[in-house]
Amino acid sequence: MAPSAVSPELAHRVPVLANKKVEGSNNGNGVQASKQEGLTKDVESMLGNWSNFTFAPIRESQVSRAMTRRYFADLDAYAESDIVIIGAGSCGLSAAYTLGKLRPDLRIAIVEAGVSPGGGAWLGGQLFSAMVMRKPADAFLDEVGVPYEDEGHFVVVKHAALFTSTVLSKVLQMPNIKLFNATAVEDLITRRDAGTGDVRIAGVVTNWTLVSMHHDDQSCMDPNTINAPMIISTTGHDGPFGAFSVKRLVSMKQLEQLGGMRGLDMQTAEDAIVKNTREIVPGLVVGGMELSEVDGANRMGPTFGAMALSGVKAAEEVLKVFDL
Numbered sequence: 001m002a003p004s005a006v007s008p009e010l011a012h013r014v015p016v017l018a019n020k021k022v023e024g025s026n027n028g029n030g031v032q033a034s035k036q037e038g039l040t041k042d043v044e045s046m047l048g049n050w051s052n053f054t055f056a057p058i059r060e061s062q063v064s065r066a067m068t069r070r071y072f073a074d075l076d077a078y079a080e081s082d083i084v085i086i087g088a089g090s091c092g093l094s095a096a097y098t099l100g101k102l103r104p105d106l107r108i109a110i111v112e113a114g115v116s117p118g119g120g121a122w123l124g125g126q127l128f129s130a131m132v133m134r135k136p137a138d139a140f141l142d143e144v145g146v147p148y149e150d151e152g153h154f155v156v157v158k159h160a161a162l163f164t165s166t167v168l169s170k171v172l173q174m175p176n177i178k179l180f181n182a183t184a185v186e187d188l189i190t191r192r193d194a195g196t197g198d199v200r201i202a203g204v205v206t207n208w209t210l211v212s213m214h215h216d217d218q219s220c221m222d223p224n225t226i227n228a229p230m231i232i233s234t235t236g237h238d239g240p241f242g243a244f245s246v247k248r249l250v251s252m253k254q255l256e257q258l259g260g261m262r263g264l265d266m267q268t269a270e271d272a273i274v275k276n277t278r279e280i281v282p283g284l285v286v287g288g289m290e291l292s293e294v295d296g297a298n299r300m301g302p303t304f305g306a307m308a309l310s311g312v313k314a315a316e317e318v319l320k321v322f323d324l
């Protein structure tokens with residue numbers, strides 16, 4: 001019989017609880033232990049049988065070739081991409097997920113400066129773990145399959161890493177998307193229209209992030225490139241490379257100046273970021289918190305619905321070009 005869910009003294013004080021039984025055991029901190037699902041047969045067979053355990057034989061060069069062959073084949077394939085997403089934070093990953101679902105025929109490269117993608121979405125606010133998303137962003141959580149607690153006008157994902165790891169896992173499994181992490185975009189490829197003289201962004205200039213951070217103390221570490229007709233820049237507003245693309249547009253005189261992110265106002269910030277996610281200059285769509293830097297939008301602080309839905313909108317803006 002399932003053990004009682006409440007202690008004898010509580011059952012004495014609240015008799016109705018005495019008969020409340022739960023499946024599985026209550027592990028004492030009020031958390032109901034899920035039914036034991038068990039391990040797969042192969043893993044279970046390893047338990048207690050380590051004395052004769054051994055891995056299949058290998059030569060180090062096989063590992064090296066397995067990694068390098070695939071990595072350089074990807075660099076070769078994605079040297080010509082349909083779309084490049086700069087920044088694998090919550091906005092960039094949501095854009096990648098949306099594009100991967102809507103257009104599995106397009107080749108999409110995600111370039112992420114950090115070794116670990118995810119940007120600021122591994123934690124909620126002030127390093128707390130729960131992540132808040134205001135409705136209707138719960139629709140994106142349902143789309144991706146992230147569970148949450150419903151609090152009325154907003155929902156709470158029990159750990160921000162649950163959202164980020166779920167979206168990341170879905171994106172990485174999409175055959176038309178490749179993540180190049182530990183790789184920084186350190187410039188933009190430009191083309192000038194012969195007729196109008198307008199500049200169009202036509203790809204990105206990349207380098208290993210650690211190399212990008214040492215151009216001041218090492219010269220001539222030239223970059224690599226990825227050509228692509230459309231770029232989505234979601235490089236955020238902080239960190240060593242924050243707001244990279246919009247700052248570069250100013251320095252190459254394609255933007256007059258940055259609006260500069262305004263103070264925190266959740267009520268207005270999230271609507272503005274989602275609604276104004278757009279193509280800033282031909283070939284470059286900006287979304288997420290990078291947009292607050294260019295538009296002078298308010299920041300929203302520890303609520304992430306605008307990041308997810310700005311990613312969805314950025315995908316839609318880019319597809320306007322491909323669906324022509």
Ligand code: 48N
Binds near residue numbers: 234287
């Ligand atoms: O998480 P972020 O910084 O950016 P978003 O826009 O995806 O999400 C922003 C969000 O985390 C917030 O800031 C929340 C909502 N707070 C708001 C507030 O008011 O404080 O991700 C950007 C990613 C990072 O992973 C960077 O490493 C990466 O972009 N990145 C780059 N990757 C490649 N090349 C670059 N030049 C580059 N610059 C940034």
